[in-house]
Amino acid sequence: MTAAAAIPSGDASEALTRLFRDHHRRVLLAAYRIVGNMADAEDVAQTVFLRVANGATLSPINAGSYLYRAAINGALDSLRRRKAAALEPLSLIAGEATTQPRNSPDADLSVEALKAWLRLAISELTPRAAEMFTLRYFEDLDNREIATWMGTSEAVVAVTLHQVRTRLRKRLNELDRGKR
Numbered sequence: 001m002t003a004a005a006a007i008p009s010g011d012a013s014e015a016l017t018r019l020f021r022d023h024h025r026r027v028l029l030a031a032y033r034i035v036g037n038m039a040d041a042e043d044v045a046q047t048v049f050l051r052v053a054n055g056a057t058l059s060p061i062n063a064g065s066y067l068y069r070a071a072i073n074g075a076l077d078s079l080r081r082r083k084a085a086a087l088e089p090l091s092l093i094a095g096e097a098t099t100q101p102r103n104s105p106d107a108d109l110s111v112e113a114l115k116a117w118l119r120l121a122i123s124e125l126t127p128r129a130a131e132m133f134t135l136r137y138f139e140d141l142d143n144r145e146i147a148t149w150m151g152t153s154e155a156v157v158a159v160t161l162h163q164v165r166t167r168l169r170k171r172l173n174e175l176d177r178g179k180r
Contacts, residue, residue, distance in 0.1 A: 016053055023064055024049070027071040033138040034075035034130075036119050044074040065149065072131045079123035117175065121168050132157055133164050 032041035048070045143157045
């Protein structure tokens with residue numbers, strides 16, 4: 001396929017432009033909240049919209065939901081690709097994060113290390129669990145809104161979030177014990 005063949009024409013181009021205008025910010029912010037830097041978030045958003053431009057069909061009814069989920073999945077994939085390279089430096093920094101006083105000059109580094117650790121931990125979740133966690137704790141939706149958004153029950157959301165929090169707490173405790 002040539003590059004020209006991938007570019008929509010006429011009504012399709014206008015629809016793609018409208019879709020981009022209506023959803024780009026939300027897609028970008030969803031990716032950013034997971035990957036933690038704007039360059040990677042922009043790459044994820046670009047990939048999501050390129051897939052649509054290259055022929056992914058969307059119904060107008062669920063276009064926003066599809067794009068948001070694609071952004072979450074793309075961001076998780078991005079984290080998984082970075083994971084192997086980040087593990088060793090993160091473990092060294094995370095050791096410092098657990099020993100620094102809150103008011104020390106290195107406190108900002110500690111917060112950044114914990115954010116990096118959380119991103120890595122989220123990348124290990126299933127896409128559905130990661131999406132629920134993101135919607136709850138990054139997008140600040142309640143369980144009812146998440147259930148509606150994802151087409152499931154509030155009970156499933158509550159149980160999944162409880163399991164994710166338990167898993168993350170256990171991993172953080174293991175990290176903390178390993179550095180003492």
